[in-house]
Amino acid sequence: MSSPAALDWSADNCTIGRTLDLIGDRWTFLVLREVFNGIRRFDDLTVRTAIPRTVLTDRLRRLVDAGVLRKEPYREPGTRSRMEYRLTEKGLDLYPVLLALQTWGDRYLADPEGAPIEFAHRGCEAKVQLVMRCEAGHELKRVRDVTGRPGPSARRRVA
Amino acid sequence: MSSPAALDWSADNCTIGRTLDLIGDRWTFLVLREVFNGIRRFDDLTVRTAIPRTVLTDRLRRLVDAGVLRKEPYREPGTRSRMEYRLTEKGLDLYPVLLALQTWGDRYLADPEGAPIEFAHRGCEAKVQLVMRCEAGHELKRVRDVTGRPGPSARRRVA
Numbered sequence: 001m002s003s004p005a006a007l008d009w010s011a012d013n014c015t016i017g018r019t020l021d022l023i024g025d026r027w028t029f030l031v032l033r034e035v036f037n038g039i040r041r042f043d044d045l046t047v048r049t050a051i052p053r054t055v056l057t058d059r060l061r062r063l064v065d066a067g068v069l070r071k072e073p074y075r076e077p078g079t080r081s082r083m084e085y086r087l088t089e090k091g092l093d094l095y096p097v098l099l100a101l102q103t104w105g106d107r108y109l110a111d112p113e114g115a116p117i118e119f120a121h122r123g124c125e126a127k128v129q130l131v132m133r134c135e136a137g138h139e140l141k142r143v144r145d146v147t148g149r150p151g152p153s154a155r156r157r158v159a
Numbered sequence: 160m161s162s163p164a165a166l167d168w169s170a171d172n173c174t175i176g177r178t179l180d181l182i183g184d185r186w187t188f189l190v191l192r193e194v195f196n197g198i199r200r201f202d203d204l205t206v207r208t209a210i211p212r213t214v215l216t217d218r219l220r221r222l223v224d225a226g227v228l229r230k231e232p233y234r235e236p237g238t239r240s241r242m243e244y245r246l247t248e249k250g251l252d253l254y255p256v257l258l259a260l261q262t263w264g265d266r267y268l269a270d271p272e273g274a275p276i277e278f279a280h281r282g283c284e285a286k287v288q289l290v291m292r293c294e295a296g297h298e299l300k301r302v303r304d305v306t307g308r309p310g311p312s313a314r315r316r317v318a
Contacts, residue, residue, distance in 0.1 A: 004197040004199070004203065005197065006193070006196040006197055006198055006207065007198065007207065009275070011193075011207050011208065013269075014275055014276070015261055015264025015265045015268050015274060016188070016192050016261050016264055017189065017192075017264075018264050018268040019260045019263055019264035019267075019268060020185045020188050022268075024184070024185040025184060026179045026180070026184065029175070029179050030176065033173070033175050033176075036302075037165040038163040038165055039163050039165055039166065044163065048166065090267060092301075092302045093266065094263055095305070096255075096259040096262065096289050097256065097260055098175060099291070100255040100258075100259045100289070101175045101179070101256055102175050102178070104178055105173075105174025105175055105177050106174045107252065108252075109174050109178060109181075110174050110312060114312050115174060115311065115312060116168070116169075116172050116173055116174065116310050116312045116314070117168075117308070117309060117310050117313060118307070118308050118309075118310040119306070119307055119308075120305070120306055121293035121295065121305070121306075122306040123304075124293060124297060126293035126295035127293060127294050128291055128294075129291075129292060129294065130259070130289050130291060130292075131289070131290045131291075131292050132255065132258070132288075132289060132290075133287070133289075133290050134279065134280035134283060134285035134286060134287050134288070135285040135286050136280065136283050138280055138285070140280060140287060143195075144281070145281050145282075146254070146279070146280070146281065147278070147279055147281040148196065148277070148279075149276070149277050149279060150275070150276060150277075151273055151274035151275050151277040152272040153269060153270040153271075153272040153273050153275045154276060155275070
């Protein structure tokens with residue numbers, strides 16, 4: 001049997017790998033989930049995620065450094081000014097990742113009653129889903145309809 | 160300012176959280192990436208990912224236990240029978256997660272020349288992308304067009 005073609009190519013500049021370097025740990029995904037849910041403040045984030053405070057501080061700092069979140073000052077009456085965390089455009093563009101995780105989780109890991117949260121089209125209220133489509137407009141139903149090929153930055157693997 | 164609505168609800172049965180319990184670490188995502196790339200054998204996986212062998216053994220076992228991968232025996236001439244790892248239907252359904260990670264990575268973290276790998280529609284060769292669409296058929300261009308609401312298994316948070 002011949003080797004799989006992927007073995008000929010380097011994975012060093014893989015953009016999935018780089019994305020995971022930024023957001024690829026469980027806590028970071030949970031922080032993103034919450035910020036997409038409208039939770040923006042440190043204490044609220046600890047309530048919803050049970051992340052240890054030192055870990056949360058670290059993950060928020062990384063996401064700010066990466067340009068995924070930005071800090072915005074706010075002040076409650078009678079208290080000092082604090083920071084809340086909002087998604088940048090770069091952060092908002094991560095939404096399909098969360099939606100894909102949730103779609104799979106709803107299919108395979110939800111309670112018997114169904115999903116704990118649903119995402120709908122604002123206005124028409126119909127549920128939102130992810131669809132694979134090619135640039136020629138064909139909808140792809142199965143992974144087997146997708147094929148990989150080396151892109152412009154593909155590099156041969158050096159053994 | 161009132162509290163964010165999400166604070167009223169429990170995140171305990173969140174399907175994103177459960178999905179991350181299964182696949183939410185960097186190594187596991189990389190294993191899945193490789194298996195989707197056609198890499199099925201232990202030694203080939205170590206070549207492409209640089210995962211320590213003990214970690215790879217653990218991650219493969221977890222993915223098999225979760226029903227995401229299945230083991231299939233193979234034998235090279237003159238060697239003992241070994242196992243290779245293939246995606247189950249449940250595993251194949253994770254493809255949008257990988258595609259979403261890659262789409263984001265290609266936009267923000269690729270080398271200047273572009274993506275290292277491209278995914279295309281088998282047959283027509285046009286590039287594949289993820290699209291958000293509601294069940295009524297409207298395409299959603301922006302996250303702000305999406306709204307969350309409690310689903311059938313939503314539970315009030317107990318303070």
